Amino acid sequence: MTTAPSRPGPAAAAAAVHLADHLESATLAPPPPPPPPPSPTTILTAWSRLRDASTSPTDALAALETLHHHRRALRLSSAHASLLLPLLPLHPRLVAPLLAAAPHLVAASVPASLPFAPRLLLLGARASAKDLPGHASFGKPASTANNPGSGESASGHDDDPVVAVRRVLEDVERGDQSIDDLDHLALTGVGYALAAADEVQFRRILVSLLRICGRTGNLATGVRVLKLMEWLVMGFVEARKMRKVQVLFELISPEKCEGEDYVLFPVVMATCGGLRALRVASARYRLDFDPRLKEAPERTIQFVAERAVLEGRPADDQRILVQCVALGLTRCGQITFHESVLRCVCMGLLKELLPLPDLLRMSVEKAEGNEFVKAQVNQHLDSILFKEAGPVTGVLCNQYSYANDKAKSFVETCVWEYAQEIYCHLRAAVLLHRGKQDDLITAIDKIAEASFLVVVVFAAEVTKHRLNAKSSEGFQPEVAARILVAFSCVEHLRRLRLPEYTEAVRSAVLDIQENAAATALFIESMPSYTELTSKPDLPALAGTTYIWHRDEVQTSRILFYLRVVPTCVGLIPVHMIQDKVASIMFLYLQHSNEKVTSASHSVMVSFSSSGSDTDQDDRAALKEQLTFYYIKRSLEAYPGVTPFDGLASGVAALVRHLPAGSAAILFCIHSLVVKAKDLCEVAKVQNKSLWRSWEESTDPCKKMLDLLLRLIFLVDIQVGIWSCSFPLM
Numbered sequence: 001m002t003t004a005p006s007r008p009g010p011a012a013a014a015a016a017v018h019l020a021d022h023l024e025s026a027t028l029a030p031p032p033p034p035p036p037p038p039s040p041t042t043i044l045t046a047w048s049r050l051r052d053a054s055t056s057p058t059d060a061l062a063a064l065e066t067l068h069h070h071r072r073a074l075r076l077s078s079a080h081a082s083l084l085l086p087l088l089p090l091h092p093r094l095v096a097p098l099l100a101a102a103p104h105l106v107a108a109s110v111p112a113s114l115p116f117a118p119r120l121l122l123l124g125a126r127a128s129a130k131d132l133p134g135h136a137s138f139g140k141p142a143s144t145a146n147n148p149g150s151g152e153s154a155s156g157h158d159d160d161p162v163v164a165v166r167r168v169l170e171d172v173e174r175g176d177q178s179i180d181d182l183d184h185l186a187l188t189g190v191g192y193a194l195a196a197a198d199e200v201q202f203r204r205i206l207v208s209l210l211r212i213c214g215r216t217g218n219l220a221t222g223v224r225v226l227k228l229m230e231w232l233v234m235g236f237v238e239a240r241k242m243r244k245v246q247v248l249f250e251l252i253s254p255e256k257c258e259g260e261d262y263v264l265f266p267v268v269m270a271t272c273g274g275l276r277a278l279r280v281a282s283a284r285y286r287l288d289f290d291p292r293l294k295e296a297p298e299r300t301i302q303f304v305a306e307r308a309v310l311e312g313r314p315a316d317d318q319r320i321l322v323q324c325v326a327l328g329l330t331r332c333g334q335i336t337f338h339e340s341v342l343r344c345v346c347m348g349l350l351k352e353l354l355p356l357p358d359l360l361r362m363s364v365e366k367a368e369g370n371e372f373v374k375a376q377v378n379q380h381l382d383s384i385l386f387k388e389a390g391p392v393t394g395v396l397c398n399q400y401s402y403a404n405d406k407a408k409s410f411v412e413t414c415v416w417e418y419a420q421e422i423y424c425h426l427r428a429a430v431l432l433h434r435g436k437q438d439d440l441i442t443a444i445d446k447i448a449e450a451s452f453l454v455v456v457v458f459a460a461e462v463t464k465h466r467l468n469a470k471s472s473e474g475f476q477p478e479v480a481a482r483i484l485v486a487f488s489c490v491e492h493l494r495r496l497r498l499p500e501y502t503e504a505v506r507s508a509v510l511d512i513q514e515n516a517a518a519t520a521l522f523i524e525s526m527p528s529y530t531e532l533t534s535k536p537d538l539p540a541l542a543g544t545t546y547i548w549h550r551d552e553v554q555t556s557r558i559l560f561y562l563r564v565v566p567t568c569v570g571l572i573p574v575h576m577i578q579d580k581v582a583s584i585m586f587l588y589l590q591h592s593n594e595k596v597t598s599a600s601h602s603v604m605v606s607f608s609s610s611g612s613d614t615d616q617d618d619r620a621a622l623k624e625q626l627t628f629y630y631i632k633r634s635l636e637a638y639p640g641v642t643p644f645d646g647l648a649s650g651v652a653a654l655v656r657h658l659p660a661g662s663a664a665i666l667f668c669i670h671s672l673v674v675k676a677k678d679l680c681e682v683a684k685v686q687n688k689s690l691w692r693s694w695e696e697s698t699d700p701c702k703k704m705l706d707l708l709l710r711l712i713f714l715v716d717i718q719v720g721i722w723s724c725s726f727p728l729m
Contacts, residue, residue, distance in 0.1 A: 019191060020097055020121070021072070023184035023227055026220035027384045028331060038070040050083045060087070064094045071098055081105035092118035096185065100125035109159065116172070116179045117186040120165060124189030127161040127196040162201050165193035169208035182213055182221050191228045195235055199247055206251050207260060210270070214263020222269040222324045223384060226331060229273030230280075237281045242293075248274055249296040254303035263317075265324040268304040271297040272328030279333040298335050301325070305344040322348040323385060330391035337402035345396050346411045349454065350418045353389045355380070356451045357418070359444060360425035364432055364540045370440050377443045386447065393454050397461040412462060412479070416486045419455050422448070423489035427553040428536050430492075431544075434552070445493075452493035459483045460500035463507040480511035481521040484564060488525075492556035512568050519571040526561050527554070529583040549591050558588060562599035566606030574618040577607065582626055589630075590637045597637075601646030604630055608653040620659075627654055627664035635675045639700040648707050655711060669711065676704040 022031050046063040049055045064087065067074065081102060088095045089111065096118035099106050103125035110122045169190070171177040190209055194202055213221050229248070236244040250256065252267050275297050281287055307313070308321040326348030329335065359380070363373045380386050400411055426448065433441050466479040483504060494501070512518040532554065535546035549555070565581060572581065581603065588600045608623055630650065634642050651668060658665050679701035687699070
């Protein structure tokens with residue numbers, strides 16, 4: 001392995017402050033920049049207030065807060081330390097970080113009466129001070145410097161801060177000391193003790209830390225453990241202490257996890273932190289690590305993922321474990337495919353990071369308590385889980401790309417079912433809350449947009465493997481239908497036409513155009529006429545009036561279908577067109593949204609011009625049969641709902657492709673003539689000067705007459721068609 005350049009090590013005093021700052025935020029985002037440098041007057045005034053015995057407790061606290069806020073810019077002297085030490089018992093969380101920046105000024109014995117976190121911070125800071133006798137940073141063990149291998153200091157007392165840290169943790173582990181949480185101050189102290197410890201103390205401290213984290217920690221603790229282990233391993237690599245890295249990975253191996261009975265979520269976060277450090281160091285210093293070094297932590301991740309997806313695991317344990325696996329993998333780079341890892345990431349993304357169906361269900365079931373639901377939504381929007389949904393989607397797609405057919409099918413099914421759940425619950429939520437709880441809908445929309453992106457990005461990845469004839473899995477056209485069905489379910493959430501969306505739709509449509517089975521599968525998935533016109537069967541909607549054309553979510557879904565159907569109408573069996581497509585097309589011919597009505601007319605146009613070698617006679621008969629109701633329903637809503645362009649294209653397609661002289665064409669022309677006559681009579685009453693500007697007119701009667709004139713070139717007009725006369729104006 002190529003060696004890395006040595007560095008002073010993050011255990012130096014200034015770095016100690018930076019580690020605490022790095023761990024303070026329980027997110028994976030880069031730490032915020034330090035505050036602007038304070039003015040000398042600000043700092044001098046704060047120290048002056050601390051020196052003044054007459055300063056009130058309130059002013060002294062304000063001075064401490066000022067110094068704490070600007071702690072990165074401070075350089076403490078012994079005089080400063082003498083001012084701070086008396087205040088340590090009163091304000092330990094403000095004073096301890098200040099003293100940690102100058103550990104050589106801290107007394108050899110840290111008061112045992114201090115709270116847990118500040119005490120660990122100061123002990124760790126002392127262990128990190130290079131100029132303390134017998135102590136060093138990553139380069140030379142602080143503990144047992146004079147008695148290697150004993151596990152205790154030379155004197156056998158707690159004057160060795162590493163031993164003191166170990167004993168504090170063991171007290172907590174045994175229950176002799178209780179704590180509520182492991183915050184960033186405590187973990188900073190433990191981190192510096194681990195950096196300075198010899199191998200024996202390192203093992204004991206790390207084992208205690210993992211057990212305590214598992215018992216008292218939460219997701220925030222897990223994130224901090226990841227960041228701490230990344231910092232620690234990076235320091236070991238830079239200090240050329242690879243033995244410590246090996247020991248770390250040994251302590252969190254699957255065998256050790258089972259033997260020590262660890263709670264697993266801090267283990268997987270520590271593993272991912274260590275892997276990330278190796279990846280960063282490899283790129284930064286062009287190091288070539290032994291492959292076995294990376295294989296060990298990958299085994300741990302696989303072991304934890306297997307446990308996470310086991311049936312019967314306590315719900316809370318499973319949730320945090322799944323969350324940690326998903327989040328941790330966003331930091332450690334690509335790892336070897338494993339089916340349990342893929343399943344775990346999929347579960348974490350759909351259930352924990354983007355639990356949109358659950359939130360929507362909650363908003364419907366608790367319609368009277370939506371302030372609570374709104375608070376839950378806003379809390380999730382601010383959480384690290386939501387903010388990492390994008391990177392976790394990348395991990396999911398990466399693992400999927402290397403998966404076997406069985407694993408691929410499992411994850412595809414999960415995502416497609418997720419899209420259908422979104423549709424069902426979003427439809428109910430919008431019907432229930434639109435116009436009443438618009439702020440709730442707006443808040444949920446932010447999570448919904450992210451869910452839409454997940455479905456689209458994943459579907460785009462699926463097309464590369466399932467809809468590619470050159471793929472090793474082979475061409476699978478039925479997947480194209482499932483992709484389109486999933487897209488129809490989330491169509492209401494589409495705000496932009498993403499390249500991934502466009503490409504996935506294009507690929508799927510091209511495939512179903514060439515495969516009758518896939519086309520049939522797609523058409524079968526369309527909601528029935530009864531479903532479209534019936535209110536969702538939910539208690540929360542009982543007593544409400546349902547108007548089908550005001551159902552926004554359902555309309556968006558059907559619009560997607562209506563846009564796809566013309567591309568494959570030639571492969572749709574006649575009985576499916578008759579039983580399902582026609583009724584939906586006729587229903588939406590009179591929808592209030594012009595995009596929807598235009599799409600319905602396009603379906604009729606495409607069907608009229610379609611042909612098939614297998615059912616040509618049945619198809620021709622159905623075309624004539626549908627023409628009568630199509631013309632009747634279109635003209636009923638013209639002018640108004642029916643767009644003229646849609647009507648004109650539909651009529652033109654009918655007269656082009658129906659047999660000359662057919663009853664359907666005669667009915668079509670006759671109906672248009674009658675409609676034109678009625679419109680002209682209305683226009684004569686409403687605007688008597690219409691004929692003076694006839695050429696420029698856009699009046700409906702003018703459009704209808706122009707359409708009839710154009711039809712002269714398309715159809716052989718039969719005797720008697722023009723027997724109806726127009727009134728002269």
